[in-house]
Amino acid sequence: MNRIKEILQRKAEINEMLKDEKRSKDLDYKALETEIRELNEELEELQTRERLMKETEQLNNGEVEGRTIETFNGNNHEKRELGTDSIEYRKAFMDYVLKGEKIPAELRADQVTYTKDVGSVIPETVLNKIIEKIEAVGMILPLVTRTAIKGGVTLPTSSVKPVATWVAEGKGSDKQKKSTGSITFAYHKLRCAVAVSLEVDTMALPVFEATLINNVVEAMTKAIEQAIISGSGTGQPKGILTETPEDGQALDVDEITYQTLLDAEAALPLEYEANAVYCMTKKTFMKYQGIKDADGQPIARVNYGISGKPERVLLGRPVILCNYLDSFSTAEEGSPFAFLFNFSDYVLNTNYQMGVKKYEDNETDDMVTKAIMIADGKVVDKNSLVVLKKGAPTP
Known part of the structure; x- marks a missing residue:
């Protein structure tokens, strides 16, 4: 692209200006720093766009076979978990919300998200609670006397x-039966x-x-x-x-x-x-x-x-x-x-x-x-x- 050549040429000019000791004394370093940063960002975006266009063209022409994104962890060879409910996507989504970091391209579709699509973009997590009708139990059981004696035993x-009766001196009382x-x-x-x-x-x-x-x-x-x-x-x-x-x-x-x-x-x-x-x-x-x-x-x-x-x-x-x-x-x-x-x-x-x-x-x-x-x-x-x-x- 012509714009990529222009950016590279301008960066080379700034580099020569910084090497020239006579001219370097009169330079506005803050302005040059800002310009270099903007040029780098623009260059990165243009190069990424050019690379994606080439890969798409090759894929359409049958020159490159479809690839499955995989990860390698030691000797274990496992397919990478994709989808909005994957651990990797949920972590990337959290980083996007908390830190503003972009979600990697391979984890998201290259499309614009509208409000009607929010339900399918937010990670599909499940709250660990089942809502049930509450019943009132446990009021009586703590109040009764609990024993653990063998069945068939009598209490x-x-x-x-x-x-007790009052008696006169030298007198006794009637014997009583305890049943x-x-x-x-x-x-x-x-x-x-x-x-x-x-x-x-x-x-x-x-x-x-x-x-x-x-x-x-x-x-x-x-x-x-x-x-x-x-x-x-x-x-x-x-x-x-x-x-x-x-x-x-x-x-x-x-x-x-x-x-x-x-x-x-x-x-x-x-x-x-x-x-x-x-x-x-x-x-x-x-x-x-x-x-x-x-x-x-x-x-x-x-x-x-x-x-x-x-x-x-x-x-x-x-x-x-x-x-x-x-x-x-x-x-x-x-x-x-x-x-x-x-x-x-x-x-x-x-x-x-x-x-x-x-x-x-x-x-x-x-x-x-x-x-x-x-x-x-x-x-x-x-x-x-x-x-x-x-x-x-x-x-």
Whole structure:
């Protein structure tokens, strides 16, 4: 090209000017430096354009065969990974954004990028998170008493305590009998298994496997907590609400009022009120929160501890929220919608703690993720249980 010859000629002239000691004293070095830099940049662009034109012409004429871009790393001979999702392109794109460096020509198309093309230019990365519907679990399990005794072993209980009597001098008291009962823990197996095909397991992202394991563990926790609240006792732990409350500790409620809580507190024996808590759904609690006493103060309070976690209180007593009960508005007549209970009086016995395993089904080649647990649970002392049931509406 004529322009390339002109640039080379001008650079030679500047070089001669710098060699001439007489003329060099009167030169503007800053201007010459700027001119040389601009000439070099222009020359580089022209030479690159000329080289690409020659290669294209040769390729069109069949003089040069198509080449595959490859990299060599030691003795390993591997094809270079291309495409916008390749590690090399993503690094080059990051350098372009942060440092303004151009993306190498072999990693990009020699075209102009418009706004409609942005989706195919930005690296196609995947965020390591799967968005799922959240379920409320894990509120009940930390509150119960956990044991790990052998199945079939009985736990002694007693409902009678000796009574002391005042006696006169030289007199004795009646001998009293101390009787005991027992609670026997059985074997109940809880199992959750999820299978995926071998192809999915091989090609899935690591986040898929991690999420799958979390789902299995969450399902196990939900099943255990559901059994603690309302389990039938046949093939599963016996739930709290399956127990028959003591006389006067099952209340029929036809309307959510302040008097409802007063009746529940009155039904709770004095010796059991220290650690008893309310258990209900959030919708039921919000109905109580709307009630005010005679002084206009709400009877329900929501405090925030040091960690900022809400702490709900009814008449100074903690409230545990869960979704294993019906709300007052949706409960059928005669169904419990809330209860008072000391959860430490419920014993969950686990012979085999929850274990997560992964194995291959030889028949189908499916990869199975499973969790197994052997457990049983029972109420060992029901005297702190006060159940609120939905009664018939007031005519």
